[in-house]
Amino acid sequence: MSPARRCSKPSCTGAAVATLTYVYADQTAVLGPLATYAEPHCYDLCARHAQRMTAPRGWEVVRLEPDPDSLRPSSDDLEALADAVREAARPRVPVPAPTVEIGRRGHLRVLRDADA
Numbered sequence: 621m622s623p624a625r626r627c628s629k630p631s632c633t634g635a636a637v638a639t640l641t642y643v644y645a646d647q648t649a650v651l652g653p654l655a656t657y658a659e660p661h662c663y664d665l666c667a668r669h670a671q672r673m674t675a676p677r678g679w680e681v682v683r684l685e686p687d688p689d690s691l692r693p694s695s696d697d698l699e700a701l702a703d704a705v706r707e708a709a710r711p712r713v714p715v716p717a718p719t720v721e722i723g724r725r726g727h728l729r730v731l732r733d734a735d736a
Contacts, residue, residue, distance in 0.1 A: 625658055627666035634666025640673060649675040652684035 625636040639655040640663040675681045723730035
């Protein structure tokens with residue numbers, strides 16, 4: 621498991637909750653939910669710095685707020701969890717020992733158990 625990501629601001633030890641990226645061609649700063657992976661050209665910010673973030677004069681700031689309903693587990697998530705628990709609780713069927721071919725005549729094969 622990877623350690624929690626920290627705010628990109630110097631001397632800030634807060635946990636990152638948002639990711640900031642710039643689109644220089646459009647003069648736009650985009651602040652959204654924490655990205656799944658840390659990207660080299662993005663900045664992870666803590667809640668305090670994300671709230672106080674400003675962009676250069678003339679730039680547009682786009683703040684993407686996550687949908688609160690999407691953060692809660694869905695019925696699909698709960699069903700997948702229940703299926704995983706059922707699968708783990710299912711008794712294991714022993715796998716028969718593999719067989720080894722020791723001879724062949726035409727289409728007939730002579731087999732012996734690998735354990736023998």
